Amino acid sequence: MAETYDFATIERTWQERWERDGIYRALDTDPRPKYYVLEMLPYPSGDLHVGHAKNYTIGDAVARSMRMLGYNVLHPMGWDAFGLPAENAAIQRGIDPASWTRSNIANMQRQIRLMGTSYDWTREIATCEPEYYRWNQWIFLRLYEKGLAYKREAPVNWCPHDQTVLANEQVIDGRCWRCNNAVERRNLSQWFLKITAYGDRLLSDLDGLDGWPERTQLMQRNWIGRSEGTQFAFAVDGADAKIDVFTTRVDTVYGVTFLAIAPEHPVVATLKGIISAKQSAAIDAFAESLRSKSELERTSLLEKDGFFTGAYAVNPLSHERVPIWVTNYVLAEYGTGAVMGVPAHDERDFDFAKKHALPIAQVIAAPGTEVDAPLEAAFVEDGRLIASGDYSGMSSERARGAIAERLSAMGIGGKTVNFRFRDWLVSRQRYWGTPIPIVYCDACGEVPVPDAQLPILLPADVPITGEGSPLARDAAFINTTCPTCGGAARRESDTMDTFFESSWYYLRYLDPKNDALPWSPERAKRWMNVDQYIGGAEHAVLHLLYSRFFYKFFRDMGWVEGRDEPFERLFHQGMVLYNGEKMSKSRGNVVGIDETAQKNGVDAMRLFLLYVTPPEDTSDWTDEGISGRVRFLNRVWRACEPHLEKAKRISPRELPPTESSDEKALVRAVHVVAKSAIDEVASRRFHFNTTIAKLDELVNAMTGAAQKSPDSPAYLYAVHALPLLLAPYAPHIADELWSRLGHATSVHLERVIEPDDAALAVDEITLVVQVNGKIRARIAAQPGIAEAAAFALAEGDANVQAQLAGKEIRKRIYVPDKLVNIVVG
């Protein structure tokens, strides 16, 4: 009787052996072609569930498959260890963020090992360790030197709950991405990274990212939001001031009937000098009514509103005087914060003009129409210019060029490009992050910390209350001496956005112990780019955009070579539900790794996660579903275990002799799996669900054969081949069987079974016979049957003859080894 499959012991044993033997180490000197597969760096939140397991299982199946295909696979793991939850634990439970984080890392590392993943742990990193964040500071200083890191006052997103500023990318529907509270606008002096300087490259290089999901490329495109237009100045009547506007429709410039500016626009201060005190006060009140509102409330005010300043601007081309309005629909941070109001040709301006009874001047006519009646709605299409001075009669397209040239000649503007995205706000008023390496000196001003003084260590034992910036209150940290003059100085108390760390960690894995540089260029040349990146679609903009920006900067600095995109191919895994519901602690429906490993075994868990849906789809964890995979592994065990001794004599590398069609089918089933496994990684489709379905078919065939001819070479061949086929998906049982088959080294160091055409060939095909596209017969035939013979066979069939009777054959379609279609009239 077959010994039962003791997954608990087997899984533990093999995990220990893999660790001991270091079989997943990626050596820098290995001559084989490299393959860098990476899963997004996890945040060490504490406990893993099967949703996390899906991500790592996909990556691990890819890593193991590529290893068995002969690649030198780099598959590292580490921890995105700075961030708010650690501080929240400190606030709520008085735990030191560092110890909280490190104990979470220890637990998650144990759980990730428990999943049987093939990581090279010698390259592990944690971003909260000084050996890592020192290089954050170093990279920040290089950005600073290039003018790509700068501090300025700007209206920024402020989360009142987390007591910190947020990047635009971290504001989701007007709410904080972390705590979901409504975000406010505040004018604060903050550190920014000049990501907009890379706008054009970030946009155009998306074209080359063929291995990225279309959707993600599109989201980045939309987020970057490049638009070409014209920027030019309106003079303020009666004051020495001008107001720059940006427009994509400079062809409508003769239709300007007002100027709309954001309440925060700096020109407001100047205007106050030429308008009455009463109006000034009213503008302030209006601006204040907006400022006190959260971003969420403000953007949900669909009604356009505004306030006439009492001042006028002069249209540089028509010389008309137009009123200047402060409005709620012009964004201070986009373009110039001022818009030329053309109600006839812009929907928003039209709404605004209607509400405030401003004139509507039509200057574009639809081709072939005359203008008579007043517009019912804004006409936003291109057309022919009317009432536009010298430009009347021109097409919109031509006029845009001509007018831009004119403005340029006048020295007041010209063509320009605007991006929708803004510079990346990277400073945070929080404790648990990388200190920004800047010192403020009364004599020397803003002074970058010299490299030799890095790292600026994050002090321990800082009280964390949730009120204000903890570092700002820590005198021992703040007070320092100026690196330039040696006088008393203060340190920057802000820390970096944690996305800073995660924008370059994939390079640190290449050279994790380097204490002279964040990584050596030779290592980068050896391993970059990341061949396959795997992670959630929620990072489609944030992390992936920042990483692309950093990598382009690194490329410009000469620290990396080749293509200036870090991630060659990208795969987003789908999430995991439990019985159709999202897993969450509050619902109490989280399926944990530890309990699953104990109850079902991790091989079963891995198989289920890969099998239940294609990996990019949402999958539903069910107790019945996982039982199915447990059953499968038991079937594998029963099919192999009693026959291992005999199977030792049969090489899995040589096709066995076959005596019956069943035996031939069994050998074929082996090669069907082998082919599917290779196809799924070669195509980067990673639909291992189809490969595992074919494994099921193989094991079903073996179960049948075990009853009839368990001693046949074909059967024993299947027994010996099965561990090689299972290895990427169920690595423990695979190695156990492999070792019991008499092998001294791990199955994971073996090559795949190359699919063999002879083994894949079938003895007989089913020829499908269609008449006018409808199936009328299925006839068994020889593979490779000649066209004429196929039709002879088809037309000899009684059923087919009945369909053909009395009709003329018009056309014969032949699909070799598959189908004939006889078209009759």
Place this chain on the structure above:
RNA sequence: GGGGAAGUGGCGGAACGGCAGACGCAGCCGCCUCAAAAGCGGCCGAGGCAACUCGUGUGGGUUCGAGUCCCACCUUCCCUACCA
């Protein structure tokens, strides 16, 4: 308002433009058993006694042939939302 993706049995899903529903889950029947569990074998889209007919959200189109390609619509999900 704008953009994108997807609709296949009771369920998850298979299917280079060529036999729709592989494989699994659930269910049903049988064998084994004193019995149950496990295991093993079989059935499992709809209608029809049958030959056969119908069937991949709806309606068109391309094609010898469409779940697959094109157009329109419906539904669902996702992203984005005054970006001048």
